[in-house]
Amino acid sequence: MTWEPGRLDDQHHLTEADPGGMLLAVAASAAQVRTGRRAAVEAGVDRLVGQGRPRAVVVAGMGTAGLTGDILAAVCGNGVPLPIMTLRSYQLPGWIGATDxxxxxxxxxxxxxxxSLAVQAVRRGCGLLAVCPPGSPLEAVAVQASAIHVPVRPDGPPRAALWLLTIPVIVAASALGLVTAGPEVFERVAATLEDIANRCRPSSESFVNPGKSLAMDLAESIPMIWGSSPVARAAAYRLACQLNETGKYPAVFGELPEAGHNQVAALEGPLAERDIFADTAGPTLRLVMLRDVEEHPQVTRQREASLRLARDRDVPVSELAAEGLHPLERLAALVGLADYAATYLALGYALDPTPVATITELRARVSQ
Incomplete structure (x- = not known):
């Protein structure tokens, strides 16, 4: 597999190499925002208010579904009056009970x-909200428990349904008073994703297409992706996951200030060295910094110093800045670009971005 940037401006290649329609799925993100909000409202998530404010909110999910919990915590921010945690496992912690x-x-x-987590929650008397397709085992658990179920019907692979899964969770949090997010916020998020879809469309050439440009930066490097705030952290994790799953590509994820206590040391290691006289160039490190307007002052200083350290050592740097008033808007600005970049990276390597054969094989082996 070789990287050929010219593939990104070859319209025939972009069509033929993407039979599963990943680019189309990413372009549908704005529609997912509107559909997800409508589904949540019609399902009556505001009925959660009648149950009283919970002691804690626990989001259970795997892969992209698990990311909804990270996004919820980031959007609610540090001022939220209760803990929000994400569980990506089989077992509820012992402290979770009927008031959660x-x-x-x-x-x-x-x-x-x-x-499994939903079943345990019902047995412990927890409140339950299920966001999943109708007719699924998870919906059956919710129905049996007389819990609220938001029916969603994703088209395409689960990782392309991020916004369809996330928005109902944010609507529920808004109903509980954990975050301020009225209809106008969701419409601005949809507009942000529409703008990104227009700028990153396949017919837009690489030199003006931010999705293609980021893919070209990432190609033939080992990206070390850092976020500088909860919002940027969630987006950085999304980019790393998308590079793994869609691009079949390695990536290292981190968050400031923690990355400044460990990962920054990689800037003095073997992957940070580039031999311009070598016959064959190997993969080199690239620092990808996702930044937000809501950074702790010390994190801002650490971000700026980390970028200087990288440049002083000739380590390539990519910077992505979140834009927007609401944290959900700013997250959309980063995630929308990340999703396009990962897809274009796969296509630049002539890889079909949709199948995930190794994940399917792993699940088959585990189930044997």
Missing amino acids: LVIAVSATGDEEETV
């Missing part, structure tokens, strides 16, 4: 980890 709300999220509704 468990939000079980799944694009398929049949992940054994998420279904």
